[in-house]
Amino acid sequence: MSGLTQAHSVVAPSTASRRISGAIVIVYAIITMLPLLWIFATGFKSQSDAIAYPPKVFADPSLQGYVNLFTTRSRQTPEYMASLPPPETWYDELVRKQNMVIVGPSKFGARFMNSLIIGFGSTFLAVFLGTLAAYAFSRFRIPLADDLMFFILSTRMMPPIAVAIPIYLMYRELGLSDTRLGMIILYTAVNVSLAVWLLKGFIDEIPREYEEAAMIDGYTRLQAFRKVVLPQAATGIAATAIFCLIFAWNEYAFAVLLTSGEAQTAPPFIPIIIGEGGMDWPAVAAGTTLFLIPIVVFTVLLRKHLLRGITFGAVRK
Amino acid sequence: MAEIRVEHLHKTFGTFTAVKDSSFTVHDGEFFVMLGPSGCGKTTTLRMIAGLELPTSGQILLGGEDVTFKRAADRDIAFVFQLFALYPHMSVRQNIGFPLKCVGTPKAEIKRRVEETARILRITPLLDKSVSGLSGGDRQRVALGRSIVREPMCFLMDEPLGALDSEFRTLMCHELRSLHDRLKATTVYVTHDQLEAMAMADKIAVMNHGVIEQFATPQEIYDHPATMFVADFIGSPSMNFLAFRGALAPGQQAVTVDGVEVAVPAAREARAEADLVLGVRPEHIRFVSDGGVRGEVFGAEYLGTTQIVTVRTAGGTVKARVPATVPVATGDRLGLAFNGARLSVFGKEDGRAVRTALYEGAAHG
Ligand SMILES: Nc1ncnc2c1ncn2[C@@H]1O[C@H](COP(=O)(O)OP(=O)(O)O)[C@@H](O)[C@H]1O
Numbered sequence: 001m002s003g004l005t006q007a008h009s010v011v012a013p014s015t016a017s018r019r020i021s022g023a024i025v026i027v028y029a030i031i032t033m034l035p036l037l038w039i040f041a042t043g044f045k046s047q048s049d050a051i052a053y054p055p056k057v058f059a060d061p062s063l064q065g066y067v068n069l070f071t072t073r074s075r076q077t078p079e080y081m082a083s084l085p086p087p088e089t090w091y092d093e094l095v096r097k098q099n100m101v102i103v104g105p106s107k108f109g110a111r112f113m114n115s116l117i118i119g120f121g122s123t124f125l126a127v128f129l130g131t132l133a134a135y136a137f138s139r140f141r142i143p144l145a146d147d148l149m150f151f152i153l154s155t156r157m158m159p160p161i162a163v164a165i166p167i168y169l170m171y172r173e174l175g176l177s178d179t180r181l182g183m184i185i186l187y188t189a190v191n192v193s194l195a196v197w198l199l200k201g202f203i204d205e206i207p208r209e210y211e212e213a214a215m216i217d218g219y220t221r222l223q224a225f226r227k228v229v230l231p232q233a234a235t236g237i238a239a240t241a242i243f244c245l246i247f248a249w250n251e252y253a254f255a256v257l258l259t260s261g262e263a264q265t266a267p268p269f270i271p272i273i274i275g276e277g278g279m280d281w282p283a284v285a286a287g288t289t290l291f292l293i294p295i296v297v298f299t300v301l302l303r304k305h306l307l308r309g310i311t312f313g314a315v316r317k
Numbered sequence: 318m319a320e321i322r323v324e325h326l327h328k329t330f331g332t333f334t335a336v337k338d339s340s341f342t343v344h345d346g347e348f349f350v351m352l353g354p355s356g357c358g359k360t361t362t363l364r365m366i367a368g369l370e371l372p373t374s375g376q377i378l379l380g381g382e383d384v385t386f387k388r389a390a391d392r393d394i395a396f397v398f399q400l401f402a403l404y405p406h407m408s409v410r411q412n413i414g415f416p417l418k419c420v421g422t423p424k425a426e427i428k429r430r431v432e433e434t435a436r437i438l439r440i441t442p443l444l445d446k447s448v449s450g451l452s453g454g455d456r457q458r459v460a461l462g463r464s465i466v467r468e469p470m471c472f473l474m475d476e477p478l479g480a481l482d483s484e485f486r487t488l489m490c491h492e493l494r495s496l497h498d499r500l501k502a503t504t505v506y507v508t509h510d511q512l513e514a515m516a517m518a519d520k521i522a523v524m525n526h527g528v529i530e531q532f533a534t535p536q537e538i539y540d541h542p543a544t545m546f547v548a549d550f551i552g553s554p555s556m557n558f559l560a561f562r563g564a565l566a567p568g569q570q571a572v573t574v575d576g577v578e579v580a581v582p583a584a585r586e587a588r589a590e591a592d593l594v595l596g597v598r599p600e601h602i603r604f605v606s607d608g609g610v611r612g613e614v615f616g617a618e619y620l621g622t623t624q625i626v627t628v629r630t631a632g633g634t635v636k637a638r639v640p641a642t643v644p645v646a647t648g649d650r651l652g653l654a655f656n657g658a659r660l661s662v663f664g665k666e667d668g669r670a671v672r673t674a675l676y677e678g679a680a681h682g
Pocket residue numbers: 330333335353354355356357358359360361362
């Protein structure tokens with residue numbers, strides 16, 4: 001009897017539609033995850049397994065790719081190999097099986113470090129400057145505020161690479177080519193407009209009464225900003241930071257153009273890891289896997305904010 | 318505790334004048350209400366007193382000291398916002414203690430005063446709860462707690478009950494007034510609700526378009542409205558206006574409305590022939606079968622002991638509040654007689670009340 005009279009809600013999705021949307025999400029997730037899984041698996045294959053045809057889905061796991069990624073090696077004659085003392089470490093052994101010896105570390109570590117410094121550095125700067133600017137635009141009567149906001153947005157209307165040549169020439173003159181500082185400034189400049197726009201939306205959502213109450217209670221505006229506005233804007237700041245970091249971390253075109261040595265980031269470095277007789281695919285896959293980790297960690301750490309933040313403050317209160 | 322004096326306060330936003338030449342004094346310990354429709358400049362005035370907005374010109378004195386350009390934090394005032402402005406990331410205790418923390422009060426002292434405040438407001442059991450789960454009334458109490466914990470010179474409240482439902486509003490009205498009677502703190506309270514204003518105020522300033530139309534006690538404002546705007550804004554149903562043309566001489570005690578002679582309080586000023594308006598409160602109307610201003614009953618609204626009867630006359634629609642026992646039916650033709658001692662006369666052009674015996678001794682806005 002009660003089964004017959006069961007009410008059904010007009011707003012809550014029905015079981016069937018929930019199942020269907022669940023299935024769609026899972027299928028989509030598999031489609032997007034597969035290439036990543038393939039890269040992850042390739043990183044643990046030997047060079048020959050990686051290029052085997054038909055492709056090997058399951059191969060004997062090997063750390064060759066990771067060892068090759070972090071080392072430079074040279075091929076030796078069998079006589080020389082035989083004359084060496086027994087290998088001291090597992091990676092020595094792995095390299096010697098290929099009739100090679102390790103001559104030193106590769107540049108991957110340094111390139112990865114560059115990516116970390118440039119990516120997080122420019123993200124921090126863009127979000128820091130963006131928060132201050134957004135707060136000012138949101139709270140103060142600024143002459144021509146709307147025009148300024150439009151001007152800030154207009155810097156994003158053209159693909160940044162369209163101004164690559166002027167920037168290249170300017171950087172050469174200023175001595176910023178192939179420097180970490182130069183790349184941080186560049187990525188900050190590109191990201192700050194996005195940061196201002198996103199953050200202004202978030203800060204507009206915070207009632208100004210909060211900080212006014214704090215100012216009446218004895219805080220200066222700066223204190224009220226730090227202790228009242230910032231905690232409430234945390235969600236927006238986190239979401240903005242992720243957007244900025246993703247851009248700076250993945251940026252390829254400027255990195256190729258402006259960096260070649262000292263300040264080169266990982267994206268231009270990874271695809272040109274050449275082994276003997278062509279691309280060293282396991283090493284490339286290993287580099288790509290490692291390259292993904294920081295952004296995954298960062299996103300997971302901030303995911304609680306991200307979900308609320310990406311809806312652009314629409315669900316506050 | 319202190320007196321608040323506002324002198325010739327003026328505020329413009331670009332070309333728009335939000336507050337125009339406002340002057341008033343709130344005496345020590347008074348409960349002062351600024352009343353007016355939305356957008357009339359109440360909040361702007363309050364924010365200037367608080368120091369959240371700088372006046373374009375004019376002066377603000379708190380306890381005799383000129384604070385016009387002082388920072389909000391240096392004025393020793395408390396502000397209760399319409400949205401309560403409680404910090405969602407803090408507990409009730411932290412919210413109430415926040416103003417003390419801002420000025421570096423020792424922890425033990427904060428604890429003692431927060432608990433005392435909670436006792437006054439009867440919210441002790443809520444102290445360690447998060448503010449996000451509280452009901453509207455409790456949020457309001459916490460917001461009040463945050464303002465009284467510091468024992469400031471005066472309280473400024475911007476429609477603090479506006480976000481509450483009507484049931485809570487009546488209760489909080491009562492609580493606020495009794496809190497004020499206990500603390501005796503000078504209070505400026507902003508509202509667009511005349512019932513709140515009437516129930517709580519010692520003095521009311523009725524504002525319209527940035528101008529204070531009248532500044533007086535609730536009774537005076539009700540009985541002697543200085544302008545047609547005030548007369549219309551205060552009272553429910555509001556004052557009836559009957560237009561007529563005529564002249565007034567000092568001492569004159571009757572006017573002719575719609576061809577009928579109506580007794581009014583003796584005029585104290587002369588007016589040349591002009592369009593005038595007779596103002597009649599609904600409760601100052603009686604029904605008579607013969608004579609009076611003639612009209613036809615259009616409808617009646619039964620209120621228990623009284624009823625509001627709408628009557629159509631040649632001069633316009635009139636609402637009368639008469640005992641519920643008076644029998645009326647739609648379509649009845651009857652006459653309206655007025656309580657001559659309690660009528661107001663306004664100039665139609667300027668909307669200002671003509672000075673009459675009724676207004677003698679009343680502060681003229
Ligand atoms: N910061 C501002 N900039 C421009 N106009 C404003 C600003 N603040 C208030 N106003 C205008 O001033 C008028 C009075 O506002 P307000 O004092 O908030 O009215 P009230 O509180 O009586 O409803 C309104 O018309 C409002 O639009």
